Amino acid sequence: MIAVNQLTKRYGRYTAVDDVSFHCEPGTVTGFLGPNGAGKSTTMRMICGLTPPTSGTATVDGRPYRQLPNPGRTVGVLLDASAQHAGRTGREALAVAAATMGIDRRGVGEALDRVGLGPVAARRRVRAYSLGMRQRLGLAHALLGNPRVLVLDEPANGLDPEGIFWMRGLLRDFADRGGTVLLSSHLLREVEAVADRLVVIGGGRIVAQGGKEELLAGDGTVVRARDGAALRGALERAGLTASEGAEGLLVQADPDAVGEVALAAGIALTELRPAGGDGLEQLFLTLTATAASPAPVGPAPVGPDASRTDAELTRETVR
């Protein structure tokens, strides 16, 4: 379990992370989404004790990272795959980590196998590794201590499509066995495919969080009829907001309500479905468009009330 409570980081007058709160539960993959410079890495560095917060707390299994007796046995961390000792072979790098954690050397071979780095790759020096191989080695390092929690910053960077598919399977399996995964990305499709929950950050602030289905359900309804003008008129008379989308009318209401209005007006529909089927991309762009501008200078404004439920926060943000 990861608990982040009202975490704030300021660099001088610049607020990189502003009153961020979220939880990651066992058995789930939480996707941490945001555009470049949103504050994902800074938040993760605070969770892992590498950057001291200006205020707020972050704990893993109830303790701040720095107070964990043998952190690698509790939480596997991959923050920057390129920051590995270039002169060591992959196997040597893991052997050093295993010795530090007090793990049997046999664990090294198992971790290498688990991430698909075969004997030939494991004998090569890290400087000769591609970014994708470094990501795999970084993931092996994170898994080495057999932790219950994983914190991974953009782990799919540099992986080819087969590698991304493989990594999704690995993370899904880890969570299905009761593990907790926090996974950052600015690539929405990547996260959409594996995450159960989403935390969306922009300009240092959380702009939405909740279950993936819940967030997508808040995205409205796509509806079409042969007589589009009549449908639009009926929706407006019923007080529902409708706008022209690429695939029909986008209505800020659930499909049941839209269907009832059409039925009452005697309008035959040719399509009626949740707009969420379009994927997370539109939601992500909408949610972060206003927040992606530089964070405010000076004292941090009061952020969203952390005591409100995810669903309340989600509804408020999506509206």
Ligand SMILES: Nc1ncnc2c1ncn2[C@@H]1O[C@H](COP(=O)(O)OP(=O)(O)OP(=O)(O)O)[C@@H](O)[C@H]1O
């Ligand atoms: N040590 C630092 N000193 C000053 N500003 C910093 C420092 N570290 C991060 N920042 C700033 O804080 C903001 C958030 O950066 P962060 O790296 O957390 O974003 P990110 O969401 O991980 O972005 P990306 O996807 O591009 O890695 C950025 O504007 C960045 O320039």
